Structures are given as structure tokens and as C-alpha cells.
Amino acid sequence: MRKLISSVSPHVNSPLTTQKIMLDVVLALVPAGIAATIIFGWRALLVIGVCVAVCVFSEWGFEKICKKENTISDLSAVVTGMLLAYNLPVSIPLWQAALGSVIAIVVVKQLFGGIGQNFANPAITARIIMMTAFSGTMTTWVFPDAISTATPLAMISKGNLDGLPSYLQMFLGYRGGCLGETCTLALLLGGVYLLVKRVISWHTPVAFIGTVAVMSLVCGKDVLYQLMAGGLMIGALFMATDYSSTPPTKWGKVIFGIGCGLITVLIRFWGNFPEGVSFSILIMNILTPYITKLTRSKPFGAGGGKR
Amino acid sequence: MKLHGIKVQHRKNTAASAPVRLPVPDEVVIPMSMHIGKPASVVVKKGDAVKVGQLIGERDGFVSAPIHSSVSGTVSKIDEITMSAGQKVQAVFIKTDGKQEMAEDITPPVVTDFESFVKAVQDSGVVGLGGAGFPTFIKVNVNDLSKIEALVINAAECEPYITSDTRTMIDKPDYVFKGIEAVRRYMGVKRFIIGIEDNKKEAIKVMKQYASKADGVEVSVLPSLYPQGGEKVLVYNTTGKVIPQGGLPLDVGIIVGNVTTIATIAEYLETGIPLIEKCVTVDGSAVREPTNLIVPIGTRIQNLLDACGGLKEDPAKVIYGGPMMGISVPSLDAPILKMTNAIIAMGEKEAAPPKTTQCINCGNCLSHCPFRLDPKGIMHAYNIDDCEMLEELCVDICMECGCCSYVCPAKRPLVQTNKMAKQKLRAYQNARKAKEEKK
Numbered sequence: 003m004r005k006l007i008s009s010v011s012p013h014v015n016s017p018l019t020t021q022k023i024m025l026d027v028v029l030a031l032v033p034a035g036i037a038a039t040i041i042f043g044w045r046a047l048l049v050i051g052v053c054v055a056v057c058v059f060s061e062w063g064f065e066k067i068c069k070k071e072n073t074i075s076d077l078s079a080v081v082t083g084m085l086l087a088y089n090l091p092v093s094i095p096l097w098q099a100a101l102g103s104v105i106a107i108v109v110v111k112q113l114f115g116g117i118g119q120n121f122a123n124p125a126i127t128a129r130i131i132m133m134t135a136f137s138g139t140m141t142t143w144v145f146p147d148a149i150s151t152a153t154p155l156a157m158i159s160k161g162n163l164d165g166l167p168s169y170l171q172m173f174l175g176y177r178g179g180c181l182g183e184t185c186t187l188a189l190l191l192g193g194v195y196l197l198v199k200r201v202i203s204w205h206t207p208v209a210f211i212g213t214v215a216v217m218s219l220v221c222g223k224d225v226l227y228q229l230m231a232g233g234l235m236i237g238a239l240f241m242a243t244d245y246s247s248t249p250p251t252k253w254g255k256v257i258f259g260i261g262c263g264l265i266t267v268l269i270r271f272w273g274n275f276p277e278g279v280s281f282s283i284l285i286m287n288i289l290t291p292y293i294t295k296l297t298r299s300k301p302f303g304a305g306g307g308k309r
Numbered sequence: 310m311k312l313h314g315i316k317v318q319h320r321k322n323t324a325a326s327a328p329v330r331l332p333v334p335d336e337v338v339i340p341m342s343m344h345i346g347k348p349a350s351v352v353v354k355k356g357d358a359v360k361v362g363q364l365i366g367e368r369d370g371f372v373s374a375p376i377h378s379s380v381s382g383t384v385s386k387i388d389e390i391t392m393s394a395g396q397k398v399q400a401v402f403i404k405t406d407g408k409q410e411m412a413e414d415i416t417p418p419v420v421t422d423f424e425s426f427v428k429a430v431q432d433s434g435v436v437g438l439g440g441a442g443f444p445t446f447i448k449v450n451v452n453d454l455s456k457i458e459a460l461v462i463n464a465a466e467c468e469p470y471i472t473s474d475t476r477t478m479i480d481k482p483d484y485v486f487k488g489i490e491a492v493r494r495y496m497g498v499k500r501f502i503i504g505i506e507d508n509k510k511e512a513i514k515v516m517k518q519y520a521s522k523a524d525g526v527e528v529s530v531l532p533s534l535y536p537q538g539g540e541k542v543l544v545y546n547t548t549g550k551v552i553p554q555g556g557l558p559l560d561v562g563i564i565v566g567n568v569t570t571i572a573t574i575a576e577y578l579e580t581g582i583p584l585i586e587k588c589v590t591v592d593g594s595a596v597r598e599p600t601n602l603i604v605p606i607g608t609r610i611q612n613l614l615d616a617c618g619g620l621k622e623d624p625a626k627v628i629y630g631g632p633m634m635g636i637s638v639p640s641l642d643a644p645i646l647k648m649t650n651a652i653i654a655m656g657e658k659e660a661a662p663p664k665t666t667q668c669i670n671c672g673n674c675l676s677h678c679p680f681r682l683d684p685k686g687i688m689h690a691y692n693i694d695d696c697e698m699l700e701e702l703c704v705d706i707c708m709e710c711g712c713c714s715y716v717c718p719a720k721r722p723l724v725q726t727n728k729m730a731k732q733k734l735r736a737y738q739n740a741r742k743a744k745e746e747k748k
Contacts, residue, residue, distance in 0.1 A: 018673075018716065
């Protein structure tokens with residue numbers, strides 16, 4: 003007779019794992035990747051491939067050097083690689099994309115302790131660093147036919163309204179912009195998938211997108227245009243819903259979303275930059291610990307008072 | 310406000326099968342600690358002949374319970390055995406003679422008022438049969454009976470696999486309602502609420518049928534959401550009352566009793582036979598034919614497994630009770646206790662411990678805790694030894710239901726840490742109190 007395992011309850015666990023969650027996010031990002039390839043050509047796929055490969059390799063390498071447990075199988079580095087690529091112009095030099103990937107994984111994620119420990123979103127922070135370092139290549143928007151164009155938000159902010167794409171073009175993603183952010187349709191598909199699979203909750207995206215919509219309406223802007231332009235959809239659905247850098251509480255998510263929406267609108271309408279989604283998420287990332295503390299619920303029956 | 314919970318796989322494979330009586334085994338092992346509190350003291354010695362229902366362990370101290378022989382036969386030895394929590398306890402080993410002769414002094418107790426009712430409950434040896442094992446007579450011995458607004462009968466049976474309470478409701482509804490009548494007569498309680506999860510259709514039907522003929526008995530059908538049968542959860546979901554931190558149901562005018570506990574008391578009042586046998590669900594991935602068995606208390610687990618068509622594979626882990634809150638047993642020689650309602654024998658695959666990875670801050674533990682605690686924060690506070698933080702996070706409210714550990718995608722030992730954190734906080738608070746008293 004073998005010895006029985008002795009352990010503390012529970013003796014059963016849900017089948018959910020980190021890897022399954024990340025796999026769902028990867029799947030949810032696939033439509034936007036396909037759209038990017040159709041809209042911007044095969045180079046989009048190349049940029050995505052380089053970012054994913056370098057992210058995974060940096061994670062593996064860093065953990066090897068630091069003698070930490072290898073975690074690339076949790077697929078979180080793949081998600082970071084895809085998100086970073088989606089936030090880059092299709093014409094980005096590959097070495098810059100690779101450098102950005104190393105920054106995302108090593109500097110923003112691993113130096114803070116790896117998955118779940120980073121206070122800022124790796125893809126967004128890397129993108130902001132790259133925008134500062136490579137401002138030229140990071141703001142060149144090229145279509146497959148090699149025609150350079152400005153993003154719709156840049157056109158609006160310069161008052162150049164003649165060349166603006168139609169609503170349908172905006173919805174399908176035929177406009178200047180980062181390779182994964184333009185196709186609203188594909189991003190919504192992915193977002194709905196994540197909501198249905200309960201990987202994300204509706205609170206952050208609804209609060210974020212809702213705030214931008216309301217503020218656009220109040221400020222007399224074209225609401226639909228504001229929602230489909232820039233990086234709002236990818237930001238609200240995929241980046242502001244990142245677990246480790248956003249509040250886990252329900253009300254925390256609502257506050258986080260509203261904050262992101264307000265900062266985005268501030269930058270878009272009055273700031274120097276045409277777009278502010280990345281900055282808004284990064285700023286709210288920094289506030290996350292306080293928001294979490296503020297919105298912690300009162301435990302059931304706590305304090306001994308009768309209700 | 311809605312209390313959170315988790316949807317577990319019910320696996321109530323044995324709900325429709327009537328319990329089978331196991332032949333009396335050759336030997337039973339009856340430990341003197343089958344309740345919360347001080348172990349009973351042995352009153353028989355090696356070589357003594359004992360009969361069914363005979364007292365073999367006397368109540369020792371206030372929080373304790375008497376223990377009776379479940380068989381007739383001869384005491385073969387009195388020895389220490391190791392219980393599942395690791396503590397050593399005196400146990401009476403009895404070689405059975407197969408005759409199952411009743412002790413001569415078994416007669417229905419004379420109950421005329423509240424005092425004699427409490428005495429009868431005490432003599433019945435009944436303890437909380439939902440699994441807790443708290444001596445029931447202490448629970449019913451309420452100082453001010455006018456404080457009791459209602460008796461909530463816990464028939465939720467929210468753990469996977471277990472169907473022994475379901476069978477009590479289907480097979481012994483008379484006793485459930487006789488128990489209710491006794492509580493009405495001797496304790497003056499007027500309102501009774503039977504809380505049942507909605508996956509027990511047959512039991513609900515029977516209970517409703519009986520309730521329609523009784524006064525002031527409601528059947529509250531609750532969603533099958535673990536931990537529906539947690540005391541505070543059940544009281545809130547059936548009455549809307551919130552039991553305060555550190556408080557008891559009585560603080561909000563409620564007493565709670567498990568349905569089998571109530572039925573067993575009624576059985577004792579009618580027959581005078583104390584708690585000596587249990588209906589036990591035997592299930593789990595290693596069991597060939599999941600069955601409900603009626604067995605004498607003290608029967609070894611191995612005997613039960615043998616009676617269920619043997620095993621599909623060597624069990625890797627065997628637990629008393631359900632998989633969410635059950636206790637793993639040290640060996641198959643361990644006996645069935647008073648509060649054992651199930652034996653789950655898990656095969657290699659079911660018992661395999663999950664691999665723990667780093668927390669990803671998904672918030673699942675927060676959004677599934679019935680009591681809105683922060684298991685992630687508690688783990689952090691525990692790890693850095695911050696007792697003030699543990700106090701602020703109210704870890705003492707945790708009922709150890711295990712929802713947090715269940716839903717964690719990183720398979721972190723959250724409720725396991727809560728248990729240790731509760732002890733750490735208690736020690737800290739006691740030390741602080743002692744220090745203040747010194748001043």
C-alpha cells in the first residue's frame with residue numbers, strides 16, 4: 003500500500019491557468035493581426051514576428067542569466083510582443099522594433115519581478131520610450147503603395163479635414179496609424195471574445211470608451227470618429243485591461259477607465275500630441291495601487307456592527 | 310448585496326441511490342475525539358464485553374461529547390491513534406461478535422421541558438454532522454430562548470460528491486420534521502427555514518410536501534453556488550441577516566442546524582439509540598461503484614471502499630468530507646467518525662497537486678470571495694509578517710471555504726495561507742491583550 007497524499011483543502015482546482023488566459027488574449031489579438039496584414043501588407047506580419055520572437059527570447063535569456071524559473075510557456079511574452087507590434091508603424095526599422103521588445107520585457111517587466119509584478123504596461127511603456135527615441139520613424143505612416151499619410155487625429159489637430167477617411171474606412175481600418183490599432187472591427191471581435199471568455203470584465207472598456215464618447219460630445223467633436231481613431235479601441239480593450247498594471251476591483255476598474263478617458267481627451271483636444279491613449283494608460287498605471295486601496299470592498303459583517 | 314461563490318462540478322453521482330447497510334465489520338476503532346472540544350474519557354477496559362449503544366467514552370469538560378459503542382463485542386485494546394490533523398487520541402478497539410445486541414439501558418429519554426431536552430441532546434452524543442462536529446447540546450442550550458427568531462436548517466449540501474444529507478431528506482423526512490417539532494415544543498421556536506440548493510429536486514419535493522403540513526416551516530430553494538452551506542452565507546441568503554465579525558448566528562436571532570443533525574436528535578428522542586451509525590457517501594475517481602453506505606461509527610475506511618466494488622486504481626489521496634473543505638486521511642485504516650458524511654478516494658490524476666506559478670493580479674480571488682476579502686493582500690501581509698495589515702484585512706472573517714484557491718489561475722495556496730494568517734493574527738491579538746492587561 004502506497005502512502006496517501008496529505009494536504010490541506012481544497013482538494014480540487016478550477017481548470018483555469020495563466021497559460022490559458024494568455025492563450026485567449028493571443029487568440030483575441032489574431033483578427034487585428036490579420037487585418038493589419040491585409041491593410042498594410044506582409045511587412046506587418048514581419049514586424050509582429052520580430053517583436054514576438056524578441057520578447058520571448060528576452061524573457062528566456064533574462065531568466066536564464068538570473069537563474070530564475072523559465073516562464074515563457076505562460077505565453078505572456080507573446081502577448082507583450084503582439085501588443086507592442088500592434089502599436090508600431092508598419093515601416094518601423096526591424097532593429098528598432100527589436101530594441102523596443104527588449105525594453106518591454108527586460109526593463110519594464112522582468113526588472114520589476116516578472117509577470118504580475120510590473121506596475122506599468124510593458125508594451126505601452128516601450129512604445130512611449132520608442133516615440134521619444136525614434137520620433138521620426140515612429141510617426142511615419144506608410145501604406146503598402148508607399149504613400150505616406152498622416153493619421154486622422156493628426157489631420158484633425160492640424161485642421162486638415164479634406165483628406166479624412168470615411169466612417170467605413172475607419173471601421174475597417176483603412177487609415178494611417180499603428181499597424182494593429184486601425185481596424186476597429188477586428189479589435190471589437192477580439193474584445194467581445196475576451197468578455198465572453200471572462201478574461202476581462204466590461205468595466206474598464208466601457209468606462210474608458212464611454213468617457214471619451216461623452217467628453218467628445220460635450221466638446222462638440224465627432225463622437226464616432228473619436229472612438230474609432232487613434233489607439234482607443236486597442237488601448238481600452240487590450241491594454242487598460244492588463245491584469246498586473248490595473249486595479250483588480252470592480253470600482254477600481256471603473257475609476258481607472260474614466261481616468262484614462264479623461265486624460266486621453268485632454269491630450270487629444272488640448273495637448274501637443276494628436277493622440278493620448280498610451281500616456282493616459284501609463285499615468286493611470288502609476289495611480290493603480292492607490293485606486294486599488296481606495297476601492298477595496300468592506301468584508302462581509304466587518305466591524306462587528308449589525309446591519 | 311449578493312454574496313459571491315463558485316460553480317463547482319456537482320458530481321452528485323449517488324443522489325438517486327438509496328443507502329446500503331454495510332455488514333458489521335470484524336473490528337471497529339472508535340476514537341475519543343469526534344467533536345470540537347476536549348476528548349471524551351474512556352470508561353471501558355480491555356476485555357470488557359460491550360453492546361450497541363453502550364457508553365464507552367464519558368463527556369470530559371464542558372465542550373465535549375459522550376461516545377457510544379456502535380457494535381456488540383469485546384474491547385480488544387485501548388490505544389492511541391493518529392488523527393488526520395496529526396493529533397494523537399485514545400481510541401477503543403472493539404472485536405465485533407456480529408450479534409449487534411442492544412445495551413439493556415436503551416430506552417427513549419423522558420423529555421418534558423427545555424432542560425430535559427438539552428440533557429437528551431447531550432446524552433445522544435450528537436455533534437454538528439455537517440462536518441464541524443461542535444457538540445449540539447451547547448448550541449441548543451440558549452440562555453434566553455426569546456432571542457431566537459428562527460431555526461435555519463442547513464440542507465444546502467454544497468460540496469461536490471456528497472449526498473448523505475440529500476438521502477436524509479428523502480429517506481427520513483419524518484425524523485427531520487419530528488426534530489423540528491421537538492425544537493418548536495421545547496425551545497419555543499416558531500419559524501423554521503430549510504435551505505436547500507436547487508440541484509436536489511427530489512429532496513426539495515419531499516421537504517415541501519412535509520412543510521405544507523407543518524406550521525411555520527419554509528423551504529428555501531437556493532442557487533447551487535458553493536459555499537451556499539457556509540453558516541454565514543446560508544443565514545444571509547435565507548433571512549437577509551448579516552452575522553457580525555466574530556459573532557454567532559444567535560447574535561442576529563438565528564440558530565443553525567444541519568438537517569441530519571436535526572433528524573438524528575429526533576431519532577434519539579424516539580428510540581433512545583444514540584449516534585452510533587452514519588450514512589456515508591463513498592465516491593471519487595478511484596471508486597468503482599459510488600455508493601451511499603450506512604456503517605457503524607468506527608468502521609475503517611478500507612471496509613467501505615471494499616464494499617463499493619473495490620477500487621479502479623490505488624487511491625493517491627483519500628478525504629473525509631468533500632473536496633472543497635474535506636480533510637485528507639493518514640491511511641485507509643482510519644475510522645469513520647461521527648461527523649464523517651463522505652469518503653472521497655481520489656486517483657492519481659484527480660489528486661495531483663497543481664503547479665503554483667506567480668500571481669498575475671487577475672483579481673479572481675477578490676471577485677469570488679463570498680465575504681469580499683482580499684486573499685492576495687492577505688498572502689502579502691502574511692509573508693511580510695504584517696499583523697496590523699492582517700487585522701485591517703479582516704482575515705478572521707475567512708470561513709476557509711477555498712473559493713479563492715479554487716479560482717486562482719496561478720494555483721496559489723491562498724486559503725491555505727489564510728488559515729495560517731488567522732492563527733498568526735490570533736496570536737498577535739492575544740499577545741497585545743496580555744500586554745495591555747499588564748499595564
